[in-house]
Amino acid sequence: MAAAAVADVLDAAPPGAMADTMATYGKATKVELDRYLRAQPAAPYLDELLADYPSRGGKMLRPSICIANARAFGGGLESAVRCAAAIEILHNGLLIHDDIQDGSELRRGRPTLHALHGTPLAINAGDAMMFTALRPLIDALRPLGGDVAAQVLDISMTMARETAEGQALELGWRDLNITELTEADYFRMALKKTAWMGMIWPAQLGLVLGSAGRADPQSVVRFGYFLGVAFQIEDDLRNLSVDPGYGKEMNGDLFEAKRTLMLIHVRQACSDTERSRLDGFLAQPRSDRSPDDVLWLAGMMQRLGSIDHARGVAAAMAGAAAHEFDLAYGGLPPSADRSFIAGLVPWIFARP
Amino acid sequence: MTIRKGKAGDGGRVRRPMAGAGRGPNRASAAAAASPAKTTAAAAKAKTSNDPKVSDAVAHAVKMGYDVITENIRQGREAAEKFRQGEYRLRDAPGDLEVASLRLLRLARELSTTTFDVCERLLKELGEQRPPQDRTAEVPKFRDTIPFATLQPSQSASAAPQGPPSLKVTVRFEGAPKALAHTEALIRPRLPTAASGITAAPLAPSGGQGAPITGVRFEMDASVDGIVAIVSVPKGQAPGVYSGIVHAQVDPLPLGLLTIELL
Numbered sequence: 001m002a003a004a005a006v007a008d009v010l011d012a013a014p015p016g017a018m019a020d021t022m023a024t025y026g027k028a029t030k031v032e033l034d035r036y037l038r039a040q041p042a043a044p045y046l047d048e049l050l051a052d053y054p055s056r057g058g059k060m061l062r063p064s065i066c067i068a069n070a071r072a073f074g075g076g077l078e079s080a081v082r083c084a085a086a087i088e089i090l091h092n093g094l095l096i097h098d099d100i101q102d103g104s105e106l107r108r109g110r111p112t113l114h115a116l117h118g119t120p121l122a123i124n125a126g127d128a129m130m131f132t133a134l135r136p137l138i139d140a141l142r143p144l145g146g147d148v149a150a151q152v153l154d155i156s157m158t159m160a161r162e163t164a165e166g167q168a169l170e171l172g173w174r175d176l177n178i179t180e181l182t183e184a185d186y187f188r189m190a191l192k193k194t195a196w197m198g199m200i201w202p203a204q205l206g207l208v209l210g211s212a213g214r215a216d217p218q219s220v221v222r223f224g225y226f227l228g229v230a231f232q233i234e235d236d237l238r239n240l241s242v243d244p245g246y247g248k249e250m251n252g253d254l255f256e257a258k259r260t261l262m263l264i265h266v267r268q269a270c271s272d273t274e275r276s277r278l279d280g281f282l283a284q285p286r287s288d289r290s291p292d293d294v295l296w297l298a299g300m301m302q303r304l305g306s307i308d309h310a311r312g313v314a315a316a317m318a319g320a321a322a323h324e325f326d327l328a329y330g331g332l333p334p335s336a337d338r339s340f341i342a343g344l345v346p347w348i349f350a351r352p
Numbered sequence: 353m354t355i356r357k358g359k360a361g362d363g364g365r366v367r368r369p370m371a372g373a374g375r376g377p378n379r380a381s382a383a384a385a386a387s388p389a390k391t392t393a394a395a396a397k398a399k400t401s402n403d404p405k406v407s408d409a410v411a412h413a414v415k416m417g418y419d420v421i422t423e424n425i426r427q428g429r430e431a432a433e434k435f436r437q438g439e440y441r442l443r444d445a446p447g448d449l450e451v452a453s454l455r456l457l458r459l460a461r462e463l464s465t466t467t468f469d470v471c472e473r474l475l476k477e478l479g480e481q482r483p484p485q486d487r488t489a490e491v492p493k494f495r496d497t498i499p500f501a502t503l504q505p506s507q508s509a510s511a512a513p514q515g516p517p518s519l520k521v522t523v524r525f526e527g528a529p530k531a532l533a534h535t536e537a538l539i540r541p542r543l544p545t546a547a548s549g550i551t552a553a554p555l556a557p558s559g560g561q562g563a564p565i566t567g568v569r570f571e572m573d574a575s576v577d578g579i580v581a582i583v584s585v586p587k588g589q590a591p592g593v594y595s596g597i598v599h600a601q602v603d604p605l606p607l608g609l610l611t612i613e614l615l
Contacts, residue, residue: 183413187420225421312410
């Protein structure tokens with residue numbers, strides 16, 4: 001049975017270190033996720049696609065945040081794992097659509113789903129995954145009653161709205177070539193696009209489940225926000241490295257003219273001549289942006305301190321997250337799960 | 353050093369990042385955010401993380417970060433207040449309404465559970481019962497009448513009533529010491545009709561031999577059910593069976609056949 005399998009996994013590998021906890025919770029989530037994704041008879045052109053992205057691995061950060069919060073707030077494991085499975089299924093469905101919207105060619109080192117199967121089937125698979133996520137979520141909520149379910153629906157609707165707004169911001173900036181952006185704009189986008197779905201919502205779900213609706217889900221918003229912004233900046237910084245990780249293309253964000261903190265900074269810091277060239281680069285279609293221009297932009301970011309500035313801001317945001325952790329989780333009794341949540345802050349920079 | 357972050361979102365409280373203390377390598381940077389630096393595009397130029405002025409830029413970024421989340425929370429609260437007037441979210445409803453709604457939901461859930469329990473028990477009991485036997489034979493006779501005047505006396509009156517409603521008729525004889533009536537009922541006229549409005553054709557002898565009996569009239573008699581047919585038999589009328597069609601004046605359809613037998 002899935003529950004027994006989950007218990008076995010956790011008994012075999014109790015949480016100790018960040019990586020171990022994430023692996024343990026990730027494995028437990030995967031067991032439940034597979035059970036739900038394979039619950040139906042295999043449908044042609046669909047079920048193979050649904051199983052693709054989850055099979056490619058991943059950090060399992062979101063499920064781990066959910067489970068750790070649930071347990072830290074006194075909840076059981078079974079409903080938390082089901083909830084984590086819902087998060088992961090929904091996340092993978094969104095990834096499919098994100099890849100289409102971004103025109104991405106690679107996902108976790110392999111061709112994206114729409115590159116493999118075409119955009120229509122990929123969109124359909126993404127739709128199916130997002131609706132499939134409802135089943136484990138409902139199963140997790142059923143024993144807890146209508147009040148808890150209403151809370152979960154509330155925070156989930158907020159997450160959906162914030163995430164859509166964040167994605168719209170990023171796409172709108174890119175498609176309309178918006179260049180007059182500030183760091184506050186970037187933080188706003190990171191809050192909505194990254195933090196809400198990636199950190200705030202999983203933490204809130206775990207909190208509500210674990211406390212059976214008695215704890216306030218708003219109490220973890222700031223922690224999740226600063227954690228998410230720090231995570232996003234670090235992610236953007238890694239994209240400029242030789243090995244961005246997970247099969248991402250080096251400097252892929254520069255080719256895509258992604259509005260990162262470094263890009264916003266360098267456009268403010270550069271000379272008028274450089275800004276003119278930069279604006280011309282940003283106005284080009286992606287296919288017309290040359291590797292030489294990308295290298296020029298990367299060098300300018302280095303020279304004008306944009307990368308160092310972003311590193312400093314990421315570190316500061318992580319510090320703010322640690323501060324908010326004290327406020328949100330300080331009243332909880334010490335536990336391995338509470339330590340795991342606290343350890344997410346340095347993990348942002350130490351993650352593989 | 354403090355960071356003032358609060359507006360409507362958190363009650364305006366002041367939070368103090370603990371500079372240089374705590375878990376993680378970034379507390380010092382967060383503490384740097386306490387300085388409300390005036391970061392501008394010019395100030396951002398050519399700064400490195402080792403430059404003390406960079407701390408101002410980073411601190412300003414953190415301050416902006418707090419401003420962003422505070423503004424987001426404030427907008428969320430405003431949206432909640434706005435939609436409180438409508439049906440946006442259950443939790444945005446006024447407290448008493450929320451409590452009432454939650455109670456209603458709980459009640460509905462409990463009622464549903466109870467209903468399902470009752471239905472389940474009912475279905476179970478129904479499943480244990482056997483189908484009922486055919487009890488139509490036990491049903492008493494519906495009406496002890498002859499539906500049609502044309503029915504023979506031997507036909508069962510216990511048969512289910514069919515056709516138009518009947519009108520019981522009692523035949524009385526004048527002038528004939530020995531006679532029998534073979535008609536007990538006629539069809540009831542479709543419109544209200546007085547007994548005097550019912551007539552009978554001369555009762556012709558069976559086989560056509562002999563004179564018909566013309567003296568037939570209908571009367572009401574409170575002592576009997578239905579109407580009374582009075583047949584005047586002339587002296588010297590030959591024995592035999594006589595019959596004639598009965599009509600109502602307001603209804604062209606015949607009400608049946610009046611049949612008598614003179615012995």
